[in-house]
Amino acid sequence: MRGVFIKPVSGVEGEIRVPGDKSISHRAALLGGMAHGDTHISNFLLGQDCLSTLRCLKQLGVPSEREGTEVWIHGKGMEAWTEPTDVLDAGNSGTTSRLMLGVLAGSPFTVTMTGDASLRSRPMRRVTDPLKLMGAQIMGRLGGNLFPLTMSGGQLQGQTFRTTVASAQVKSAIILAGLRASGVTTVEEPALSRDHTERMLRGFGVEVLSEKTAVSVHGGGLLTGQDVSVPGDISSAAFFLVLGSLAGSGEIILPNVGVNPTRTGILDALITMGADIELIDVLEICGEPRATLRVRPAKLRGIEIGGDMIPRLIDEIPILAVAACLAEGETVIRDAAELRVKESDRISTVVEGLNALGAKVEELPDGLRIHGQPSLRGGQASSLGDHRLAMAWAIAGMLSKEGVSVEDMAAADVSYPDFMAVIKKVAQ
């Protein structure tokens, strides 16, 4: 049998401190690099994606130091960034690429950016088109849609954009470019995507206007270095919310999980399905709410989700699909075509992976139809290099009858380097 074998469990028990939020860690490093003065980040995610952001910053002349999960960024303002002497490699990270392109659009030098095979197939025109309209020059395969891309930044002009997808990476890239443009830059999205950039910019001293799904900034805003405490990542906690709900016995406590309302779709979905999840001690630090989550076993039933809910749980759909396989009745997920342009085509890879484990899942153009069953057989599945799939298949293995052998489990390092050790610790 190939891969890492994950055996079935009869229950789970324990407290898990999930690592720092990936989206917030990227932004803390990037904004720290743009700011004047030192930024201290605690609970920084040491996943491969956020390390890619630190590495690119270093190549741009922004030094940082790291001790465990604490990071210090020595920002000297955007003017101090320098032209890199080599290609910037964003690895597997869509967030590093798109946010960095936004920041660099206003820099008076030339940068070439690339990434791994997955990132080189992901669409970039969603950020390069608006950045070109603002004044950046960008060249790349398929009219500037695919990495590697070369960008020469410079004088930017503020604009108003109405995006067709609710994407925080697109919104953030435009807003970060807007800080260096003349006039006002506005982004209006079809639904609200995660708002960490807006919240953190305010913390760094920049005025950001938000009204429903529209965000505006004035060019010229200056950032001042800050202390940023990163909450635990709800996208990583999601694996344990599903495990704790379906493992049969025991309780899992997850302290300090970020519960920003633009990210809590997974809580809403699981609770609607019948999950027993409690939020304890909600408090806000550095503009981001966080809470302790307690999850206990429950019987789950199918659910229908779509519309504005999708951006609030987009990265959690693979693990939500595992939960739906073991829920009573049918689950339908729609309006989620964005899944097709993530680290893998997460509609077809989830369908193929779960059906190989004995589930009944149908592919829809923009989502999934999942027929719940009382049990899941298990078998073999590959992460295909996609971290969310690696962890979803491991949880499926723990909840299955025969276990699951996960090929390329190491992909989990992108967002959760300790994942294997943690699942061993809670398994009963």
Ligand SMILES: O=C(O)C1=C[C@@H](OP(=O)(O)O)[C@@H](O)[C@H](O)C1
């Ligand atoms: O801005 C961010 O930090 C992210 C936004 C989302 O992507 P999109 O902006 O493409 O929806 C999400 O899937 C990704 O994991 C992180």
Ligand SMILES: C=C(OP(=O)(O)O)C(=O)O
């Ligand atoms: C889609 C994801 O990340 P990114 O777009 O940053 O690669 C993810 O973490 O699931």
